[in-house]
Amino acid sequence: MTTQRMTFAKAINTGLRKALEHDPKVMLMGEDIGALGGVFRVTDGLAKDFGGDRVVDTPLAESGIVGTAIGLALRGYRPVCEIQFDGFIFPAFDQITTQLSKMHYRSRGRLNLPVVIRVPYGGGIGAVEHHSESPEVLFAHTAGLRVVSPSDPQDAFTMIQQAIASPDPVMFFEPKGRYWEKGDVDTDADPLAAASTLDGARVLRSGTDVTLVAHGPTVATALKVADAAASEGRSVEVVDLRTISPLDTTAVAESVRRTGRCVVVHEAPVLYGTGAEVAARITEECFYHLEAPVLRVGGFHTPYPVAKLEHEYLPGLDRVLDAVDRVLAH
Amino acid sequence: MTTSGPLTDDGLVQLLTPTGERVDHPDYTPRVAHLDDEALRGLWRDMVLVRRFDTEATALQRQGELGLWAQCLGQEAAQVGSGRALAPQDYVFPSYREHGVAHTRGLDLTELLRLFRGVDHGGWDPTDVNFHLYTLVIGSHTLHATGYAMGVQRDGAVGTGDPGRDTAVVTYFGDGATAQGDVNEALVFAAVNNAPLVLFCQNNQWAISEPTTRQARVPLAARGPGFGVPSVRVDGNDVLACYAVTAEALERARSGGGPTLVEAFTYRMGAHTTSDDPSRYRSAAEEDYWRQRDPIDRLTTYLTATGALTDAFRAEVEAEADALGERTRTFVRALGRPETSTMFEHVYATPHAVVDAERAWFEQYEASFAGGEQR
Ligand SMILES: Cc1ncc(C[n+]2csc(CCOP(=O)(O)OP(=O)(O)O)c2C)c(N)n1
Numbered sequence A: 001m002t003t004q005r006m007t008f009a010k011a012i013n014t015g016l017r018k019a020l021e022h023d024p025k026v027m028l029m030g031e032d033i034g035a036l037g038g039v040f041r042v043t044d045g046l047a048k049d050f051g052g053d054r055v056v057d058t059p060l061a062e063s064g065i066v067g068t069a070i071g072l073a074l075r076g077y078r079p080v081c082e083i084q085f086d087g088f089i090f091p092a093f094d095q096i097t098t099q100l101s102k103m104h105y106r107s108r109g110r111l112n113l114p115v116v117i118r119v120p121y122g123g124g125i126g127a128v129e130h131h132s133e134s135p136e137v138l139f140a141h142t143a144g145l146r147v148v149s150p151s152d153p154q155d156a157f158t159m160i161q162q163a164i165a166s167p168d169p170v171m172f173f174e175p176k177g178r179y180w181e182k183g184d185v186d187t188d189a190d191p192l193a194a195a196s197t198l199d200g201a202r203v204l205r206s207g208t209d210v211t212l213v214a215h216g217p218t219v220a221t222a223l224k225v226a227d228a229a230a231s232e233g234r235s236v237e238v239v240d241l242r243t244i245s246p247l248d249t250t251a252v253a254e255s256v257r258r259t260g261r262c263v264v265v266h267e268a269p270v271l272y273g274t275g276a277e278v279a280a281r282i283t284e285e286c287f288y289h290l291e292a293p294v295l296r297v298g299g300f301h302t303p304y305p306v307a308k309l310e311h312e313y314l315p316g317l318d319r320v321l322d323a324v325d326r327v328l329a330h
Numbered sequence B: 001m002t003t004s005g006p007l008t009d010d011g012l013v014q015l016l017t018p019t020g021e022r023v024d025h026p027d028y029t030p031r032v033a034h035l036d037d038e039a040l041r042g043l044w045r046d047m048v049l050v051r052r053f054d055t056e057a058t059a060l061q062r063q064g065e066l067g068l069w070a071q072c073l074g075q076e077a078a079q080v081g082s083g084r085a086l087a088p089q090d091y092v093f094p095s096y097r098e099h100g101v102a103h104t105r106g107l108d109l110t111e112l113l114r115l116f117r118g119v120d121h122g123g124w125d126p127t128d129v130n131f132h133l134y135t136l137v138i139g140s141h142t143l144h145a146t147g148y149a150m151g152v153q154r155d156g157a158v159g160t161g162d163p164g165r166d167t168a169v170v171t172y173f174g175d176g177a178t179a180q181g182d183v184n185e186a187l188v189f190a191a192v193n194n195a196p197l198v199l200f201c202q203n204n205q206w207a208i209s210e211p212t213t214r215q216a217r218v219p220l221a222a223r224g225p226g227f228g229v230p231s232v233r234v235d236g237n238d239v240l241a242c243y244a245v246t247a248e249a250l251e252r253a254r255s256g257g258g259p260t261l262v263e264a265f266t267y268r269m270g271a272h273t274t275s276d277d278p279s280r281y282r283s284a285a286e287e288d289y290w291r292q293r294d295p296i297d298r299l300t301t302y303l304t305a306t307g308a309l310t311d312a313f314r315a316e317v318e319a320e321a322d323a324l325g326e327r328t329r330t331f332v333r334a335l336g337r338p339e340t341s342t343m344f345e346h347v348y349a350t351p352h353a354v355v356d357a358e359r360a361w362f363e364q365y366e367a368s369f370a371g372g373e374q375r
């Protein structure tokens, strides 16, 4: 086992490199991912080592990127597309929802589209508009897509390789605000032999009083909340969803049956969000274990605000702690 | 006929006039020189069979056996001519009206009807005949074709000089589709990658009720050069000319010369689909004008004049068409309703907990009525 300390971005880079080495059909495509290494440097060095036919600087057209990736997949390739920023995925929305998601179904299983779409997402980086959004549920609402989001470098390293190996299309949401956070990554681990698959949530911190559900960028926030709550004598269990589609409510329900309380946190707007889905399912599955209504903490029903206001918009430590207090007050 | 704009007949490659006279073209005559009487009869037979099938499907829709049908009436020459220029290893990405191309790929035409009957979203295995499923979102598939062609390049199946290996990809789309972003992006991606792609636009002059003048102010082929893609306008009702220009474009693609835009200028003689009423937006005079330019008639005239089209052959094809019609009717009527549970199949290639749970719930729900029905 070789454990290295590396950033989240480097962990994905290392996972991509492994995938490129492992399977000659894997290829990366996107805007500025070659010589520049991507605007976040996630593909740093890969074009140099694997060449421009496998790490492709595409024309500046997102529908074209995803549409041609579909064609490449039909020819037997495994394209990994990088969308430069969350807010620029919409030109590709048609190809993703009407074509990518449905090809396996409409061909009655004859055609597979093993395409991964990497999306740096989320806020907190002081950016101009369209660079801080969290559109993951827009894709989770479409059958045929898997929608996942890692929350730490080890998981990022493992999950990107699992996503590339999947025969299904995978929307891979990368919390860009966490790109420079470091963690230990076992780079020898076989991603396909990993205990955690692309399908399941995981309990990151055990607790007894409240289940706090998060994914992607808010997982680190949730862990901080658990620390802060602990200092006040409250025991918070943190569940990292890891996947939005499928949604592993079995793991969440198992936790809530023990704690009796549940708070869901995400950066995306609360209205029709992941929290709404988790709350509905938890209410259905463990109604008699609940001591309090399931609460949601997330973005407001406004466009993503200006950078100077984003920390009031984002679900930070205080707002999540407040929700924890409220469920405990019941 | 206008002299400028997208509906002009300026610059159309033609080898067979509307009155069935064979004319020469310095660049394209050599492309059809090898087509002997048997090959020409073959093209005629293809067109006649496709038209019979198309007529039969329309009738089946009227009888309530199909939910919808999109006729290719009038576009047989563009489809059969281009389709017969393809090699087996070439790959086609059609839109939804390319029944003539499907026939040239060796797809049993009846297979197309599952989609229109409402029993399947596709209906055939595309890899059997290198003919992708129909795509109903206008223009989307042109990008799939471009990506597929980029894959062909990466496989080294271009420019080897081996006629059994070098591969071209062809995508079919309409005049309306040329306004879509995806078609324009396909031209950009194909151009910068020098992809082995033929973009075959059937300008049938109508996108439902909108004439091509609502999509462009220049002939559609004039768009190609701006993308760096060589373009050609061809008389889309001339099966020989369509064969010739496609053969040239395919050769360019297979040899590594990159993409070509072909505009086949034709006419949608029927309604857009069986749900449409063209009398609301176009004149009977216009329809008459184009009926005079029927793509099958001009080949019939020509081959009758040369003596290639014998009465015996015509009778043979007539019988074949009757049999196809009969087979089509039987096939469609025998297509039953799929099992309800198939709704949940193949949503994902690997298990998905939500789909699995919903399916399990639904099956148990359905089963709960089983006893009640007997009582
Ligand atoms: C993206 C999209 N918009 C609208 C439609 C509805 N629609 C179906 S066919 C059609 C006209 C297409 O015209 P054209 O591209 O010329 O092809 P044709 O039907 O003439 O073969 C329209 C508007 C659609 N299928 N897809």
Ligand SMILES: [Mg+2]
Pocket: B174, B175, B176, B202, B203, B204, B205, B206, B207, B208
């Ligand atoms: Mg049209």
